[in-house]
Amino acid sequence: MTTLDATFPPAALTVLDVIRARRTVDIGLLKPDAVPREVTEAILEAGIWAPNHGRTEPWRFTVFTGEGRARLAEVFAQAYAAGTAPDREDESALESQRARAWRAPLWISLELHMPEKPKMPEWEEQAALACAAQNMWLAATAFGLVGKWVSGPVMVSPVAAQALGAPKLLGLLVLGYPAAERHAATRAPLADKVTWVE
Numbered sequence: 001m002t003t004l005d006a007t008f009p010p011a012a013l014t015v016l017d018v019i020r021a022r023r024t025v026d027i028g029l030l031k032p033d034a035v036p037r038e039v040t041e042a043i044l045e046a047g048i049w050a051p052n053h054g055r056t057e058p059w060r061f062t063v064f065t066g067e068g069r070a071r072l073a074e075v076f077a078q079a080y081a082a083g084t085a086p087d088r089e090d091e092s093a094l095e096s097q098r099a100r101a102w103r104a105p106l107w108i109s110l111e112l113h114m115p116e117k118p119k120m121p122e123w124e125e126q127a128a129l130a131c132a133a134q135n136m137w138l139a140a141t142a143f144g145l146v147g148k149w150v151s152g153p154v155m156v157s158p159v160a161a162q163a164l165g166a167p168k169l170l171g172l173l174v175l176g177y178p179a180a181e182r183h184a185a186t187r188a189p190l191a192d193k194v195t196w197v198e
Ligand SMILES: Cc1cc2nc3c(=O)[nH]c(=O)nc-3n(C[C@H](O)[C@H](O)[C@H](O)COP(=O)(O)O)c2cc1C
Pocket: 022, 023, 024, 025, 148, 149, 150, 151, 152, 171, 185
């Protein structure tokens, strides 16, 4: 993104600022402080305003917070166990899967529900859910939250999806207040990615 132009409308400056401020931060760098319910609801509301082709609204979210994270801990353990050969499974690995759920105050699952009679190809429904995820991440950023979209094998496991009652899981958004300064980020220059035809 180029330097912001102070003559841009205030709303544009705010949105562009929030987009630039969004940062992926490891769960180890989050404070344990809970995210207020009204903030979480505003974030979810941002999610459902994402574009979706054919008004299919293919997203469902499960919010894990507070003691509810015990359920998520079990989902992680179940998904991990299902993806690990029985002779390689060990109790300490299962425990660290469970412990992970408690290391962040807020988890939002990204569940894909294709319509019964699909009107659009699955990639479009996945793209719509990704737009919802980004909307939520940006709204969270505006509230001073940081976090990560997690999509490792456990996070997208069909076993985890089934435990949540979802046909497919595209991972989870994990959010919390930052315990440390935000790190700087870089992107390749715009000129490397854009072709102008004028
Ligand atoms: C679909 C998707 C899945 C991601 N999954 C992971 C993940 O499993 N683990 C991880 O550390 N980061 C994950 N990320 C975050 C990227 O690593 C991160 O966006 C990238 O490093 C750029 O950093 P930034 O988000 O701070 O700009 C994911 C991002 C996207 C869009």
